[in-house]
Amino acid sequence: xxxxxxxxxxxxxxxxxxxVGGGVGLLSGMFGVGGxxxxxxxxxFIGVPPAxxxxxxxxxxxxxxxxxxxxxxxxxxxxxxxxxxxxxxGLIGSIIGIWFFNLMSRLGQIDLIVQLSYxxxxxxxxxxxxxxSLRALIRSKNPTAPRRKLHIxxxxxxxxxxxxxxTSGLYISVFPPLAVGMGVGILAAIMGVGGxxILVPxxxxxxxxxxxxxxxxxxxxxxxxxxxxxxxxxxxNQSVDVMLAIFLIVGGVVGxxxxxxIGLKLRAEQLRILLAILVLSVSGKIAFDLLWTPSEFYSIxxxxxx
Amino acid sequence: MRAALxxxxxxxxxxxxAEEVIAGLSQNRVSLTVxxxxxxxxxxxxxxxxxxxxxxxxxxxxxxxxxxxxxxxIWRKARRLGIWVNTDAQEVRAAPSxxxxxxxxxxxxxxxxxxxxxxxxxxxxxxxEARGVSDRTDPAAFTEALIRIRxxxxxxxxxxxxxxxxxxxxxxxxxxxxxxxxxxxxxxxxFLVRNGDVIDEFETFIDVQKAVLERWLTNLAYxxxxxxxxxxxxxxxxFGWGASALFRLVRS
Numbered sequence: 101x102x103x104x105x106x107x108x109x110x111x112x113x114x115x116x117x118x119x120v121g122g123g124v125g126l127l128s129g130m131f132g133v134g135g136x137x138x139x140x141x142x143x144x145f146i147g148v149p150p151a152x153x154x155x156x157x158x159x160x161x162x163x164x165x166x167x168x169x170x171x172x173x174x175x176x177x178x179x180x181x182x183x184x185x186x187x188x189x190g191l192i193g194s195i196i197g198i199w200f201f202n203l204m205s206r207l208g209q210i211d212l213i214v215q216l217s218y219x220x221x222x223x224x225x226x227x228x229x230x231x232x233s234l235r236a237l238i239r240s241k242n243p244t245a246p247r248r249k250l251h252i253x254x255x256x257x258x259x260x261x262x263x264x265x266x267t268s269g270l271y272i273s274v275f276p277p278l279a280v281g282m283g284v285g286i287l288a289a290i291m292g293v294g295g296x297x298i299l300v301p302x303x304x305x306x307x308x309x310x311x312x313x314x315x316x317x318x319x320x321x322x323x324x325x326x327x328x329x330x331x332x333x334x335x336x337n338q339s340v341d342v343m344l345a346i347f348l349i350v351g352g353v354v355g356x357x358x359x360x361x362i363g364l365k366l367r368a369e370q371l372r373i374l375l376a377i378l379v380l381s382v383s384g385k386i387a388f389d390l391l392w393t394p395s396e397f398y399s400i401x402x403x404x405x406x
Numbered sequence: 407m408r409a410a411l412x413x414x415x416x417x418x419x420x421x422x423x424a425e426e427v428i429a430g431l432s433q434n435r436v437s438l439t440v441x442x443x444x445x446x447x448x449x450x451x452x453x454x455x456x457x458x459x460x461x462x463x464x465x466x467x468x469x470x471x472x473x474x475x476x477x478x479x480i481w482r483k484a485r486r487l488g489i490w491v492n493t494d495a496q497e498v499r500a501a502p503s504x505x506x507x508x509x510x511x512x513x514x515x516x517x518x519x520x521x522x523x524x525x526x527x528x529x530x531x532x533x534x535e536a537r538g539v540s541d542r543t544d545p546a547a548f549t550e551a552l553i554r555i556r557x558x559x560x561x562x563x564x565x566x567x568x569x570x571x572x573x574x575x576x577x578x579x580x581x582x583x584x585x586x587x588x589x590x591x592x593x594x595x596x597f598l599v600r601n602g603d604v605i606d607e608f609e610t611f612i613d614v615q616k617a618v619l620e621r622w623l624t625n626l627a628y629x630x631x632x633x634x635x636x637x638x639x640x641x642x643x644x645f646g647w648g649a650s651a652l653f654r655l656v657r658s
Contacts, residue, residue, distance in 0.1 A: 102443035102585065106620035107627055111443050111585040159638050163646030170647065208481050208492050216489075327639050334635030338627045342638050343440075343620075349642060353649035390489040398551030399492065401479045402503075405588075 107341035108152045108406060114347060116146055121160075121351020128164060128352070129359020130366070131375045132315070134322065136161045136293035139348060141218060141382055148344065149406035150211050154201070155333035155340045156348070157292030161326040163349040164356065165294060169323045172316030179267035179313045183320040185274055186281035186299075190325035193285020198332045201290055205337065208401055215386050217291050222383035225297050226376050233372035240369065257308075268309045268317075276307055281321060288329045294322035297379075339406060425465070426454045427608045429596045434610065436583060439617040444585045447471075447612065449508075449594055450578035459574055460600070466509065466516040467569045467577045468597040470527055471612070473504030473561075474590030475534075480548040496548040500534045503588045505556075506563040508579040510571050513564070518602035525597065525604055529553055529562050560584035589614050 102111040120142045128135035136157050143153035172178050204210040259273035280302045284295035299318045303309045309317070334340045363371065429451030436445050449469050478501045481492040509516065513528055522528050533549055556562040561584060569579040581594075592612040597604045616624060627634045 102441055104438055104440050104442040104585070104620060106438075106616060106623045109586065109588060111441075159642050162639060163642035166643050166646040167650035208479060208495060212489075212491055327642075330638055330642075331632070331635040334627070334638060335631040338631055338634075340627070340635065340638045342623060342634075342641055345638060346641060346645065349645040350649070353645060353653075357650070357653050392490075393485075394483060394490055396551075396555065397483045398548065398555060399481045399483070400552055400555055401481065402476050403479065405476070 103343065103347065105148070105152075105341050105344050107339065108148055108344065110147065112146060112148065112344075117344070117347040118351040120146065121348040122355035123351075124348075125164070125352035125355025125357075126359040126362070127355075127375075127378065129356035129361075130363035131359075131371060132363070133375070134161050134164055134294035134296050135352065136164075136295075136326075137218070137222060137291070137297060137379070138382060139352075140214075140292040141386060143344075148341075149339075150214050151205060151337060151339040151406045152341050152344065154214060154290070154292030155330070155337070156344045158288055158294075158326050158333065159330045159340055159342075159345045160348045160352060161288075161292075161294040162323060162330060163345075164352055165296075165319050165323045165326065169316070169319040172319055175316070177313050178316035178320050179265055179309070180320070181263075182265045182268055182270075182277060182307075182309065182313075183317045185263070185277045186284075186317070186321040187324050189278040189281025189283075190285035190288070190321055191328055192278075193282035193287075194289045194325055194329045194332060195285075196282070197286040197289025198329070198336055200286070202336055212390075214291060215390055217287070219383050219387045219390065221287065221291070221298065222379050223387070225301075226379035226383055228301070229372060229379065230376035233369055233376055237369045237373070265309075267313055268307075270308065272307070280306060281325075284321065285325050285329070288322075288325050289332065294326050296322050424455070424457055424460075425598055425600075425605055427467070427596050427598045427606045428452055428454060429594075429608050429610065431594060431610060431612060434612050436587075436612060436614040437617045438587075438589065438615065438620055440619065442585060442617075444587075445583045447581045447583065447594075448578060449581060449596070450576075451596060451608070452577070453575050453598060455575075463600045464516075465571070465574050466511055466599040467571055468510075468513070468517065468527060468599060469506075469508045469569055469579050469581070470595045470597070471504070471506045471581050472502045472532060472593050472595075473587060473614075474592070475500040475502050476588075477501075478552065480552050482548070482551070496545060497536045498533060498549070498552065499536045501552060502532050502562075503590070504561050504583065504592065505529050505532050506565065506581050508563075508565045508568040508581065510567065510569045510577070512566045516599050516602065517604075521599075521603050525595075525607070527597065529564060559586060561586065583614070587614060589616055 101114045103114040104111045124135040124138045139160055140153050140157035144150055204213045257272040259275045261274045262271055263274050264271050284299050287295045296318050300314055303314045432448035478498045480496050482494040483490045484493040526532055553562055569577055571577045592614055594610050596608045598606040
């Protein structure tokens with residue numbers, strides 16, 4: 101059954117869409133990630149124009165993180181003060197990202213920029229995750245090895261405008277969280293992701309936040325930044341396709357429910373290795389497309405259309 | 407069919423020519439509904455003749471269907487620092503978003519280049535390149551690429567011998583509109599050809615429109631983008647939160 105997407109102005113198989121949404125939902129439930137970094141490239145692969153894939157992907161992030169953030173707010177595992185600082189950075193970053201996205205669209209380079217961001221960020225994150233989880237696996241087999249110190253205080257934390265973050269037990273400059281939030285906002289706008297895969301490690305290793313509040317606070321920031329970015333894409337380049345979004349969201353929500361149950365049965369180290377391999381293979385596939393000599397050297401863009 | 411009959415009546419009242427063409431479409435309205443996956447249009451008609459059938463030449467029929475023209479930019483990739491990047495671009499002032507030519511025999515066998523130029527029948531002539539001198543060494547390569555890519559997408563079709571002509575009088579052909587067609591008024595031109603020249607021409611239109619919901623969403627997205635964005639968010643919140651609430655309810 102084909103579904104006509106009114107904004108993308110093409111039709112896509114409905115079951116493929118539900119499959120993409122469901123598959124990514126399953127993985128996101130298993131690994132506890134948003135899945136935006138998988139949805140957007142998968143949409144490219146099935147022929148959705150990149151601009152529509154990015155804008156709709158970020159809309160899907162809102163749906164996949166909203167119930168999580170509500171649950172964390174109820175459990176009071178959100179550092180609202182830190183979340184707000186990260187969010188302010190995120191909104192600034194999103195505006196910069198949207199500006200850059202629209203500029204590159206006009207110059208005909210947006211596909212390249214999106215693909216390059218995926219290769220670089222997924223490549224780095226995937227490699228770091230793989231290294232970290234392999235090390236953890238070795239450590240678990242050799243418990244006498246020394247443990248790494250969790251939070252190292254560096255010069256970055258001593259910049260001016262220090263602020264107390266009581267929930268996280270931190271007294272640091274506002275600049276590091278603002279910068280981290282901004283970086284995530286830029287990525288959300290350009291890549292159509294929530295940015296949790298950057299935000300969570302940055303909060304733990306860079307800001308030194310306690311793991312207890314990391315997930316809730318990152319979900320808080322991601323939800324609002326994704327919502328804001330959706331609005332920005334809708335207003336500046338009309339590339340959000342709600343028909344596409346509904347199919348992805350419905351598939352995703354159902355998939356996530358099953359994914360969560362599967363995730364509980366697997367061991368954390370194994371899960372992280374699997375996720376790292378998944379992230380690396382997505383990055384590898386896109387890198388291959390950029391490096392491999394294309395069969396068609398020409399492409400067409402129609403101004404005002406995707 | 408009724409439209410064809412009305413046209414037929416009008417046509418009977420017209421002054422006489424040696425051979426005239428009259429045609430109809432299986433549908434002159436295409437709706438881009440939620441399950442749209444392309445549409446096939448039957449174009450049929452007849453040749454009316456006052457004199458005897460000329461014996462010295464062959465009669466051929468050309469059917470050309472053209473979608474609304476759009477400007478376009480054609481990009482060419484080159485390898486830069488190991489990766490393939492869009493480096494050169496050429497603009498086209500107007501290229502039809504859809505163009506199909508169907509004929510009884512190969513176009514170059516039945517139509518003279520002069521007649522092709524006057525009536526702009528072949529695909530190449532339907533594309534208007536940008537005026538002014540190009541700094542490229544091979545501007546034609548870009549236009550050829552445009553045609554090649556759109557042919558692969560089914561947006562441009564050159565289908566020779568796809569028109570069936572029976573007893574030099576009745577003809578018909580089918581034109582497939584792919585799922586990626588854009589909205590607008592599509593023209594269908596039918597030419598009668600003898601000795602390389604067009605002896606009669608008939609034009610009719612197909613109206614391609616998004617269906618009610620699709621139309622509404624597109625209008626909202628372009629005219630009220632703020633409201634559209636809010637709608638997208640509301641749906642995301644509703645489905646995202648609603649579905650997990652539902653699952654929780656089912657489990658407990």
